[in-house]
Amino acid sequence: MNETMTAQEVINQFEKWAPKHFAYDWDNVGLQVGTLHKPVHTIMVTLDVLENVVDEAIEKGVDLIIAHHPLLFVKLSQINLDTPKGRVVQKLIKHDITVYAAHTNLDVAAGGVNDVMADLLGVKQTKPLIETEKDSLVKLTVFVPESHANELREAISEAGAGHIGNYSHCTYQLSGQGTFKPESGTDPYIGEQGKMEYVDEKRIETIVPKTKLPAVLKAMEDTHPYEEVAYDLYPLLNEGEQMGVGRVGKLDEPVLLSTLVERVKKEYQVPHVRVSGNLDKKVKKVALLGGSGEKYIHAAKRSGADVYVTGDMTFHMTQDAAEMGLSVIDPGHHVEKVVCPKVKQYLEDHCNGVGNLNIIISESNTEPFKVI
Template structure:
């Protein structure tokens, strides 16, 4: 298969339209048309990761952080970034990044962080995307409604929460008159036909609408299917930055900090707040989440766990009576790497392919503790 097929799998998990404005998610280096070999998943792309990919026979490196984050004026072989990009091109490596779209998506970075910390009753901390919903209404001759319903369901129409095949069906009478040039499934040209039909209604998310309509029309027995599409004000899934939830048991800040260190496998943390403070509600945000303090406080969180918190953000949190744990940018995001690898392995296997998916063993965290 082509590398494009693998990136398509990734975009089904983290659609590019979820990325924040101006974010350079997607292809960074190389070609999506190349035949796919093995795949390496990493948080960052650097020279050590490149050498690791070559040793593993991988020609696709999937990262969370884009190597080209700000516009490059030139790719110069003598500059550090230019040298790395040129060498990657020479060695036929493709680098693809899922950045803020992987932060925002339902099963993304902060969700993985919340799962690692066993938070209950998880909700999105800062919504950035509300799924738009449509209603499809189609009229199907009696006896063919099951096939059309199944076609819609296979295209993700009628999926509500943990339920699929959700439709409403009402039997009635339809009329039509086939005109010259038609080849009617039922009836004769020039004669008004009366048919027992079902009105079949279902809901579909915007991103699945075209596929659902195409699938429905293909399964419909009529030469011209009669259907309507309605835009709904109902909101579908809510996605965004960060997660707020509850710990499995109420712990003090000091006790919870010890648990965070163990679960994220970090040697040290930075804390703000009384260590004896009882934590009943926790907000998490992978990466640089210091800007989420107000959102966390407004959602009733006693604690925000994230990385890259500044001095002034610590002071702001204390003034708002919310505790902070800075576990580091790297530690709060790398939890998504093994999840991505497992996800791709599953998709590759279901597709009948044999490409191997590896998790990078390179430590890309630039900080060391002395």
């Protein structure tokens, strides 16, 4: 195991889960401040990058901050060190702390913000509330010596190949004989220069989402013993996974709206919520969207949802929802923090086998509201 990873290597692993192209065009995801070309030892996961968070990062010797909300969301015309934003940037640069943001790409990603919110409430059989795009699919066919077939199959499956519905590691293989003649300047794993070789090989076929293809090809090349890997890629007409923001799904059993309210408070760890609707009404189908989701109340209604869980609901939009017969639970914008443990776990699972990292979640409070 390597002693250290670079920030770029960490982000490469992270973007296998939440690639930047998942984000909306208006969003500013990715590197915010600093450099990715440096070793990292301590990573802090946070919802926001405010001055108290940066002070905590300095105190704890953090090298890389991975935030949900971009530090530089609005285009800057100046960096004024007399402003809170300017002081934050100054401290980050002075203490060599890199900041990376995963915003709407983490909202869209499977297992990201909205899926965590749904899982906590027991909302199942989910699909996107707002569809963005469908991931296109390709078929990968690779030829590998029998001795390395199982290792290669495992590597490409772990990198994202071979997922069909709720099944993983889906491949098909045939046995055959590969032939090749190493020419001058080669360093063959099997055989000698100028001599024809006949090798018992496996032909392994699998399906790969196009967004996972770079990671799958890298895993294939890293695992394959040959100097030159023989493989084919075929575009497919099969439709890939539907991606989008928000989620719509169902509870196992109908519950009173008041019961769901208490579940939201408990699972999202918030002391209060705002509610619109009949608390004695039973609800089963739930739409939800982390962050600010009031503009999607019509989509929530069209989905057949009984209740919509989202933050930043305004007076008139909540009235509109009520008139449509759509109950609303507003736990605030800050509940997106529930994704932080998932990000920490993902990094531990995918990076600590490569580098020795200390991954922490910020303990600083960035919720601006208090209810008195």
